Amino acid sequence: xxxxxxxxxxxxxxxxxxxxxxxxxxxxxxxxxxxxxxxxxxxxxxxxxxxxxxxxxxxxxxxxxxxxxxxxxxxxxxxxxxxxxxxxxxxxxxxxxxxxxxxxxxxxxxxxxxxxxxxxxxxxxxxxxxxxxxxxxxxxxxxxxxxxxxxxxxxxxxxxxxxxx
Amino acid sequence: xxxxxxxxxxxxxxxxxxxxxxxxxxxxxxxxxxxxxxxxxxxxxxxxxxxxxxxxxxxxxxxxxxxxxxxxxxxxxxxxxxxxxxxxxxxxxxxxxxxxxxxxxxxxxxxxxxxxxxxxxxxxxxxxxxxxxxxxxxxxxxxxxxxxxxxxxxxxxxxxxxxxxxxxxxxxxxxxxxxxxxxxxxxxxxxxxxxxxxxxxxxxxxxxxxxxxxxxxxxxxxxxxxxxxxxxxxxxxxxxxxxxxxxxxxxxxxxxxxxxxxxxxxxxxxxxxxxxxxxxxxxxxxxxxxxxxxxxxxxxxxxxxxxxxxxxxxxxxxxxxxxxx
Numbered sequence: 001x002x003x004x005x006x007x008x009x010x011x012x013x014x015x016x017x018x019x020x021x022x023x024x025x026x027x028x029x030x031x032x033x034x035x036x037x038x039x040x041x042x043x044x045x046x047x048x049x050x051x052x053x054x055x056x057x058x059x060x061x062x063x064x065x066x067x068x069x070x071x072x073x074x075x076x077x078x079x080x081x082x083x084x085x086x087x088x089x090x091x092x093x094x095x096x097x098x099x100x101x102x103x104x105x106x107x108x109x110x111x112x113x114x115x116x117x118x119x120x121x122x123x124x125x126x127x128x129x130x131x132x133x134x135x136x137x138x139x140x141x142x143x144x145x146x147x148x149x150x151x152x153x154x155x156x157x158x159x160x161x162x163x164x165x
Numbered sequence: 166x167x168x169x170x171x172x173x174x175x176x177x178x179x180x181x182x183x184x185x186x187x188x189x190x191x192x193x194x195x196x197x198x199x200x201x202x203x204x205x206x207x208x209x210x211x212x213x214x215x216x217x218x219x220x221x222x223x224x225x226x227x228x229x230x231x232x233x234x235x236x237x238x239x240x241x242x243x244x245x246x247x248x249x250x251x252x253x254x255x256x257x258x259x260x261x262x263x264x265x266x267x268x269x270x271x272x273x274x275x276x277x278x279x280x281x282x283x284x285x286x287x288x289x290x291x292x293x294x295x296x297x298x299x300x301x302x303x304x305x306x307x308x309x310x311x312x313x314x315x316x317x318x319x320x321x322x323x324x325x326x327x328x329x330x331x332x333x334x335x336x337x338x339x340x341x342x343x344x345x346x347x348x349x350x351x352x353x354x355x356x357x358x359x360x361x362x363x364x365x366x367x368x369x370x371x372x373x374x375x376x377x378x379x380x381x382x383x384x385x386x387x388x389x390x391x392x393x394x395x396x397x398x399x400x401x402x403x404x405x406x407x408x409x410x411x412x413x414x415x416x417x418x419x420x421x422x423x424x425x426x427x428x429x430x431x432x433x434x435x436x437x438x439x440x441x442x443x444x445x446x447x448x449x450x451x452x453x454x455x456x457x458x459x460x461x462x463x464x465x466x467x468x469x470x471x472x473x474x475x476x477x478x479x480x481x482x483x484x485x486x487x488x489x490x
Contacts, residue, residue, distance in 0.1 A: 026385065033384040034383065037280065038275075040267075040268060040271040040275070041271065041272050041289070045289065045292050047351045048295055051299055051304070051307045054311050103205055106199045107202035107206055108202075109199045120204065121203060124206045127207055129405075129472060129476070130210065130468065130469060131209070134213070134465070
């Protein structure tokens, strides 16, 4: 019924051209903005490659297997590597992960499944967000001055907690 | 029939039985552990605040609010003030937010509005996310080796020809506010882009369809319909990016020049709260540590306020988009 009325309303003859012409101001503006968006996105990905390029150019010539296994050289000596730093990083990250991942996942279970709308969950969620934004020096200050509390465990904590959310 | 839907089911047996007391116990225990996990987050933040506050207390009594408005940081005379640091923190973070926010939002639009085939968009998104994984120190090095040499000629040319303009008032001799802000902008770009993308995904698809159906061009639909609808989520992305910029330490300590003064010029060296702490803490004596802790407390307060604003904005918009009031 309504189709019939609609059909009758359209005058018979050439259908109007519904395509947008390129020269129209709105279309032109859209095209220009699209090009600009491509350029901006390309610029945004430059830093990553620039950082990689810088690291390879500045450090690539020294790249060898010894670098990963040997200790730093004494003063005025050549050779050596930073094996100790790699081991240290791995050990520290492992300790941090062992402490923070279970707590983070437990907290996330509580926030996502057990009682997502409770007051405790709301506060914890907010503070976890704040904790990610905490300047990294604050735990450092504490660990240097107060105790041997394993502060290394802090940074990955909110990350682990974010995963299941 | 509705009286017992399980009439045809297996009789109580090996699988179907009421939970045993053991299972109850495990369930209770797990719930308790989960509550502990959530509470630990709160306790941790409280502990950090309490510890830093405790160590800052002597300085708070001694310098009071004058600490916030004094521009002097003199260890020998035990006179401390952090106005230049507050200024530098806010100035560099705002500059970073201007640049990083613009790029982040554009990237988010670029990745969500079908400019790219989905697979390519995924690759691009991974590239942007990888920026977030680069350590702060590497960004600092990159700033020293790449950014500063790259922008120095432009900066000095701007200073030569437009030196009367307060933003270009000094020449860029090396480290300064502009390189620091640029590197900061790149560091907050992934945060802003990721959260803005979520916000743009949250806009109902039919809203976009309706805009196209009315004959809008792609950018009319984006700028007049999608971005305003997602404005709250985008604003909260900006706030979170701002929060990250405020607390960034290592890259800034390497790039900002650590100079204790207030200047409107983009090319002058400056100082932020975080870089002040990073550069002064290792050699600080008793009284200076107390002053530094006071500065840390101020920074935490700024971070907390910014985060609260972000959360408030996000909750308001989510309510508006989901249609509940």
